[in-house]
């Protein structure tokens with residue numbers, strides 16, 4: 001396909017066919033664009049919408065986010081995963097607020113300098129807010145370009161990434177980079193979808209190599225398989241005078257800065273009796289105070305599968321062994337940010 005036709009067809013499709021509505025579309029405020037992009041990297045549009053609106057409602061400006069109590073921000077982020085990204089969000093908002101007088105930088109290079117903002121988000125902010133000619137390159141763009149131009153190089157290799165990045169920069173409509181970037185992402189999400197692309201109704205049908213050669217399902221090529229590790233979490237809830245021990249997860253592991261109950265982790269599924277014996281040895285539990293062992297809750301992360309069980313007891317005296325925890329009223333637990341699996345259990349509690 002002739003390169004300059006690609007951009008023309010895409011912009012035309014965007015003008016006449018693109019029905020995708022998103023509340024942040026057309027917005028020029030870099031703070032809101034940044035928020036929407038960071039949230040969309042974590043979840044699908046339908047779910048992201050609720051998070052975006054909540055964030056904007058609570059923190060309408062970068063200055064409000066910078067001044068916010070971290071715990072409140074983490075609570076709003078709850079369920080999105082990758083908590084280091086939330087931490088970066090707060091860090092960057094504070095930097096913009098204090099060092100840049102709450103003004104978002106307006107060049108690609110300066111935006112890219114901000115913590116937690118990579119080339120994709122920098123290109124989105126630069127093009128949507130400031131109309132700067134930087135191509136966004138996400139999974140949608142990789143897929144559309146690999147199919148239309150018949151690129152067989154694996155997109156998860158350095159060589160494949162290089163080819164698509166160069167092509168994306170070349171194809172970008174330099175006069176309307178924001179419109180073009182939004183259009184290609186929308187096109188990938190609604191027409192050239194990962195499964196069941198709508199080739200019958202596609203403006204590129206006559207030019208698309210993948211369609212012509214009947215290899216749509218084979219592109220884009222990926223080589224690597226993600227290895228998923230399963231972890232087994234056994235949480236303890238000793239309920240003493242309507243309080244339970246909780247603590248913030250501070251280590252560089254999943255769920256950093258979220259809260260948790262006392263935990264025994266195992267590399268393999270372990271019988272409850274063995275776990276309870278270990279807890280008794282730690283002084284966390286007495287067998288005769290045991291009240292409930294929950295069903296298994298499963299939470300899938302990108303590279304890990306977390307299987308959790310909650311073991312509750314009602315000791316008559318305050319149990320020992322919880323020096324690093326604080327006793328929190330059960331009624332106040334909903335104000336703390338927890339991983340989704342714990343929130344699910346608390347909803348059934």
Ligand code: SF4
Pocket residue numbers: 144147148191192193197198199200202203204205208209210211216
């Ligand atoms: Fe994608 Fe099919 Fe259109 Fe090719 S013809 S760009 S594979 S939707």
